[in-house]
Amino acid sequence: MQLSFKKTSSGSKPRTLAELGSGEAATLVHLDLPNDFANRLMELGFLPGGPVCAAFSAPGGDPRVFRVEGAEVALRRETALRIQISPAASAA
Amino acid sequence: MSSCHGDGDGHKSVSTATVEGPAPVGQRLIALVGPPNAGKSTLFNRLTGLRQRVANFPGVTVEHRLGKAQVEGHYDVELVDLPGIYSLSPRSEDERVSFDVLTGKMDGLRKPDAILLILDSTNLSRHLTLAAPILSLGLPTLILLNMADDLRARDGHVDVNALSKSLGAPVALISASKGEGIEAVERFLTRGIAVPKPIQLPVLQDVPHCRQWARGMSESAGYRHPAPPELSRKLDGVFLHPLWGPVIFVIVVGAVFQTIFTGAKPLMDGVQSLVAMSGAWVGGLLGPGLLKSLIIDGLWSGVGSVLVFLPQILLLFLFIGILEDSGYLARAALIADRTMARVGLQGKSFIPLLSAYACAVPAIMATRTIENKRDRIATILIAPFMTCSARLPVYTLIIAAFIPERPFIGPFLGTRAAAMMGLYVLGFVAAVATARLLKSSILKSERTPFVLEMPAYRRPTLRSLGLRISDRAQVFLKRAGTVILGVSFVLWLLASVPLINGHTPPIEQSLAGTLGRTIEPAIRPLGFNWKIGIGLISSLAAREVIVGTLGTIYGMEPGKDQVGLQQALQHDLSPAGAVSLLVFFAFAMQCMSTLAVVRRETGSWKWPAIQFTYMGALAYVSSFIVYHVLR
Numbered sequence: 115m116q117l118s119f120k121k122t123s124s125g126s127k128p129r130t131l132a133e134l135g136s137g138e139a140a141t142l143v144h145l146d147l148p149n150d151f152a153n154r155l156m157e158l159g160f161l162p163g164g165p166v167c168a169a170f171s172a173p174g175g176d177p178r179v180f181r182v183e184g185a186e187v188a189l190r191r192e193t194a195l196r197i198q199i200s201p202a203a204s205a206a
Numbered sequence: 207m208s209s210c211h212g213d214g215d216g217h218k219s220v221s222t223a224t225v226e227g228p229a230p231v232g233q234r235l236i237a238l239v240g241p242p243n244a245g246k247s248t249l250f251n252r253l254t255g256l257r258q259r260v261a262n263f264p265g266v267t268v269e270h271r272l273g274k275a276q277v278e279g280h281y282d283v284e285l286v287d288l289p290g291i292y293s294l295s296p297r298s299e300d301e302r303v304s305f306d307v308l309t310g311k312m313d314g315l316r317k318p319d320a321i322l323l324i325l326d327s328t329n330l331s332r333h334l335t336l337a338a339p340i341l342s343l344g345l346p347t348l349i350l351l352n353m354a355d356d357l358r359a360r361d362g363h364v365d366v367n368a369l370s371k372s373l374g375a376p377v378a379l380i381s382a383s384k385g386e387g388i389e390a391v392e393r394f395l396t397r398g399i400a401v402p403k404p405i406q407l408p409v410l411q412d413v414p415h416c417r418q419w420a421r422g423m424s425e426s427a428g429y430r431h432p433a434p435p436e437l438s439r440k441l442d443g444v445f446l447h448p449l450w451g452p453v454i455f456v457i458v459v460g461a462v463f464q465t466i467f468t469g470a471k472p473l474m475d476g477v478q479s480l481v482a483m484s485g486a487w488v489g490g491l492l493g494p495g496l497l498k499s500l501i502i503d504g505l506w507s508g509v510g511s512v513l514v515f516l517p518q519i520l521l522l523f524l525f526i527g528i529l530e531d532s533g534y535l536a537r538a539a540l541i542a543d544r545t546m547a548r549v550g551l552q553g554k555s556f557i558p559l560l561s562a563y564a565c566a567v568p569a570i571m572a573t574r575t576i577e578n579k580r581d582r583i584a585t586i587l588i589a590p591f592m593t594c595s596a597r598l599p600v601y602t603l604i605i606a607a608f609i610p611e612r613p614f615i616g617p618f619l620g621t622r623a624a625a626m627m628g629l630y631v632l633g634f635v636a637a638v639a640t641a642r643l644l645k646s647s648i649l650k651s652e653r654t655p656f657v658l659e660m661p662a663y664r665r666p667t668l669r670s671l672g673l674r675i676s677d678r679a680q681v682f683l684k685r686a687g688t689v690i691l692g693v694s695f696v697l698w699l700l701a702s703v704p705l706i707n708g709h710t711p712p713i714e715q716s717l718a719g720t721l722g723r724t725i726e727p728a729i730r731p732l733g734f735n736w737k738i739g740i741g742l743i744s745s746l747a748a749r750e751v752i753v754g755t756l757g758t759i760y761g762m763e764p765g766k767d768q769v770g771l772q773q774a775l776q777h778d779l780s781p782a783g784a785v786s787l788l789v790f791f792a793f794a795m796q797c798m799s800t801l802a803v804v805r806r807e808t809g810s811w812k813w814p815a816i817q818f819t820y821m822g823a824l825a826y827v828s829s830f831i832v833y834h835v836l837r
Contacts, residue, residue, distance in 0.1 A: 150297070151655055156413040157292040158659065159332050163414075169439075170446040172541045177553065179442075179540070179660055183332045184431060186660035188540050188553070193655050 129201075131180065132194035134168040140199040142166050142182075147196050155197075159183040166199065235284050235316060236275075236395065237307060239340055240324035241333050242290025243661050245352040249324060249382035250287035253277075253391065257677055258287055259568070260670065261530035262661050263557065265290065265575035268300040270307050270315070280396045286318060289574075294339040294410070299574035299582070308343065320346040322391070327351035327379060328432045328662075330364060334420035337373060338407050346401050347375045348394045354379040354386055362432030369427035374403030383667065438533075438662040445537050455541070460615075462525050463623040463630075466518055467602075473517035481510035499710060499762070500698055507761025508694025508754040509686050511771055515599035515750070516682055520675050522595055526564050527674040531666035535560060536658060543656055549638050550645025552576075552656040555585040559637065562592035563630075566800045570807055580651040584644045586807060587817050590800050591637035591793070593630045596749040600791050601629055603753055607772040608784040632792050636824070690754040693744050697758045713763055732790065732826070733783030733833040745796045782836035786829040794825035 134140055142162050145152040159182035160166065169186060171178035176191040189197075238246045242264030251258050254273030259266055267289045275283040288307055289300035296302040303312070310317030323340050325333035330351065341347060351357075351364065357379075370377040376394065380387030408419035445451050485506045492498040529535055535557060543553030554576055562569035569589045576582040593601075605625050614624040645651075700718035702710045713719050722736030729739045737759050741752035753771075760774040779787065795801070795818045804814040 147655075153295070153413050154292065154297060154657065156417065157335065158657065159417075161414055161417050170442045172446065172543060173448045173451060174544060177540060177543050177656060177658075179446075184329050184434075185332055188543075188656070188658045188660060190543065190547070190656045192653075193657075 129199055130195050131166065131168075131189070131197040131199055132191050134166075134180075134194075134199065136168055136170065136178075139165060139167040139202040141202055143198040143200050145197050147193070155187075158187050159185045160187070160197065165202065233282055233284055234320065235286060235318045236320045236322060237286045237288055237318035238322045238324060239288055239304065239308065239336075240290060240352075241292055241326070241336055242659065244290065244324045244326045244333065245382045246290065246324045247287055249322070249350070249352070249380070249391070250285055252382055252385060252388060253395075254285055257673060261535070262533040262664050262666075263530065263536045264659050264661065265300065265557070265572070268303070268571050268574040270303055270312065272315075275392070275395055277392045277396055283395045285322075286315070292336065293413075293416075298577040303574075308340075318345065320348070323347055323349045324352050324382075325349065327353050327357040327364060328360065328362060330429050331421050331424040331431070332417075334423050335413075335416050337423070338416050338419060339410050341373065341375065341402050341405070342407055342410060344401065348391070349373060349375055349377045350387075350391065351377065351379045352382050355381040355384050357432050360432035360435065361430075363428065363430040364424070365428045369423065369429075372405070372423050372426045374405040376400070383670075435662045441663050442537070442660075445534065446540070451541065455538075460619050460623070460627070462522075463627050464619055465525075466521055466598075467620065467623045467626065470518040470521050474514050477516060478514050481506070481513060485510065496702075496710070499702065500695075503761040504698025504701075504758055505691060505694050508697070508758035509690055511757030512599060512686050512690050512750055512754045513683075515602065515753070516679065518602060519595050519598055519682060520679060522598060523564060523675055523678045524671060526561075527671045528666050529560075531664065531670055533661045533663045536660050539658060540660070545638070546641075547653070547656075549642040550650075550653075551581055551584060551641050552654055553658060554656060555581060555641075558585055558589060559592055562589045562594060565594050565596070566590045566592070566797065567803050570800065570803050573807070578651060578654040580645075580649040581654055583808060583813065584641055584649045586804055587644060587813065587820075588637040588640045590795055590797065590817070590821065591633045591640065593633040593792070594749075594797075596797065597629075597791055599750045599753045600745075601626055601788065603771060604775070604779075604784050604788055607775045608779075608781055629788060629792055632789070636793060640820075685748065685750075686754075689747055690751055693747065693751050694754055694758045697740070697744065697755055698762070701759065701762050710762075713759065718759070731833070732829040733780060733786045733837070735778055737778060738783075738787065742790075742796075745791075747796075747798055749791060749796050780837070782833050785836055786833035789832050790825045790829040792825075793821055793828055795821035 129140070131140075142160055142164050144162055145155060145160060147155070164182065167181040169179040169181050177188045178191070178194065179186050179188045238250055240246050243262070247258040247260045247267050250256065250271070250273060251260065253275045255276045256273045258271055267287060269289070271287045273285050273287070274281065275285050277283065286307060288304040291301050291304045294305060294308070296305040306312040307315060308318065321340060321343070323337060325336070337349065351366070357364070364379070366377050366379055378387055378390045380391060408415040410416065445454060485502055488506070489498055489502045492501060529538075538560060539553045539556040542556040546553055546556055555573070557575070558569045558572040561572055566589050569592070570586050573582045573585045573589070576585060605622050609622050609625050612621045614621045697718060700721065701713050701716045703717050704711065706715070710716070718740060719736065722740045725739045725743070726736040729742065734742070737756065740759065741755045744755040745752035756775070757771060760771060801814045801818060804817060805811055808814070
């Protein structure tokens with residue numbers, strides 16, 4: 115499996131949604147998922163460039179609820195691992 | 207609000223390219239479309255006076271449902287309620303239904319003449335995305351922003367006129383649950399809805415583009431996002447707390463079982479004495495004879511012994527209603543996802559399984575929301591293991607007859623409630639083990655991703671809970687008045703022939719007795735005698751029928767009809783046999799309606815046949831083992 119080691123221009127390490135702790139916010143960058151599924155997630159509010167915030171999770175931390183545009187959507191860790199984010203500060 | 211732009215009302219419909227007058231006279235078909243959990247069915251119920259099932263989680267409606275709009279003086283408007291969709295690219299069976307209806311591909315249903323697009327006003331910038339594909343259909347469309355009361359309460363705002371102008375279609379703020387703004391909807395339904403003005407729509411396949419468009423639309427309407435639902439978040443902080451969440455879950459479940467047992471007791475005693483008193487009164491009027499035997503010993507004991515369980519079943523439905531309407535169900539699915547993943551299913555399968563606690567039939571329908579076909583079939587196959595409400599009378603009867611009531615965990619949980627909980631757990635374990643078996647063999651598939659939208663918590667309304675309970679009472683009474691009455695009659699007949707010297711025979715020598723004795727060798731190894739055997743056969747129609755059957759059998763036995771069903775059972779069943787019977791009912795597939803719905807949903811008799819055989823074999827073998835271990 116190809117892991118992304120690309121450095122962003124600012125030099126900060128790309129992170130995935132799975133690394134976001136409860137209450138942390140970030141900006142979505144890319145959905146590395148099959149087209150069909152990526153489209154559904156985008157319909158639900160996971161849009162590249164848009165804000166995302168990690169909320170509550172099931173006991174054990176998986177699946178976790180993410181807030182996107184006022185909606186709360188639960189995703190498994192395996193899905194969150196394939197959604198790249200950048201720190202919220204850079205988007206602001 | 208007259209956004210029916212264009213020609214004045216006085217003109218006869220001079221159709222132009224953009225505006226069509228009132229749709230042709232005659233039946234008009236209007237579709238209710240919107241994202242999941244936007245309140246389509248609530249509005250449908252309000253407009254038609256029907257009782258389409260509603261609850262607070264996405265994916266409650268899984269098939270289309272027709273209903274006539276109840277508008278004074280207009281009887282030509284027919285509404286079709288549809289499952290929720292996010293776009294016009296369907297991914298699951300329920301979304302496919304909406305797509306087919308909207309594009310006129312649904313068998314036996316013509317293409318709708320107009321559309322009511324229902325969006326959640328508290329989530330507008332996101333929900334407006336669906337407006338693009340819907341407006342592109344070119345059908346007359348009225349856009350309804352639902353949950354207006356919630357939007358106001360949380361200090362949100364939207365300029366309806368501005369939005370209407372940008373979208374080229376009429377827009378109205380409503381609250382389907384409170385009835386706010388319904389007159390506006392009815393006005394549109396009767397006067398006709400205009401075709402939307404052509405506006406610049408985004409490229410539909412390009413989701414980010416659509417979203418951008420939707421955001422632009424909501425901004426142009428001065429949309430102010432409502433404040434975050436603080437209460438919902440606080441509640442999630444408790445219900446999804448790593449420690450308190452599971453603890454609260456266990457306490458709630460325990461309380462439910464205890465209430466079903468002890469809380470329902472006075473009501474059940476009430477029904478029992480009512481049945482007994484009315485029976486004695488009618489019996490007195492009839493005088494001795496064959497007619498009295500039929501009505502009192504046959505029908506009254508049969509139907510009456512099932513009726514006793516009505517309060518208990520209604521109580522169960524009240525609890526399920528609170529769970530579903532409050533939004534807790536989606537959280538339960540979230541918590542269960544890991545367990546479900548371990549057996550090869552996903553959290554979404556958990557929602558149908560939870561509805562199966564009420565009845566397997568709607569649960570099997572609810573599997574339509576599961577995108578993966580193999581996951582869906584696996585969920586259908588395990589759903590009947592969940593303890594449905596029809597098992598409740600059987601469990602209660604046997605537990606009350608064989609398990610003495612003692613405190614089990616302090617004063618909080620009695621032994622009987624604990625035994626009941628154990629049976630619910632047993633059903634769940636059987637379901638999960640079967641899922642694991644299926645998913646690692648014939649229904650193996652790639653792991654499907656889990657995505658579930660969390661609805662905000664809402665306070666269940668008394669009206670909706672009341673409707674659920676009265677609907678259920680009707681279903682139950684109807685069943686008592688048809689299936690159980692019919693079985694009781696047939697059984698009385700079988701137990702009354704052949705006449706000996708003009709008198710009904712002792713039940714052992716009747717036709718029913720002979721039949722029972724014929725099958726007795728097959729069920730003796732499980733610890734059942736021929737009377738239970740007759741009950742088992744009759745329960746193939748529906749599980750609770752066995753209670754009515756035993757009521758009739760014992761009602762006809764001289765001397766036994768006085769002591770009540772529980773004592774009669776104690777006389778006929780050993781404790782080991784009682785446990786064996788409970789296990790049998792936990793596993794066996796005794797429900798014609800479930801088999802029929804599995805046949806319909808899977809498209810062949812193959813799966814119901816496999817299901818019936820598997821569950822029957824599991825029930826027989828387990829009961830056999832249990833009986834021989836305990837004996």
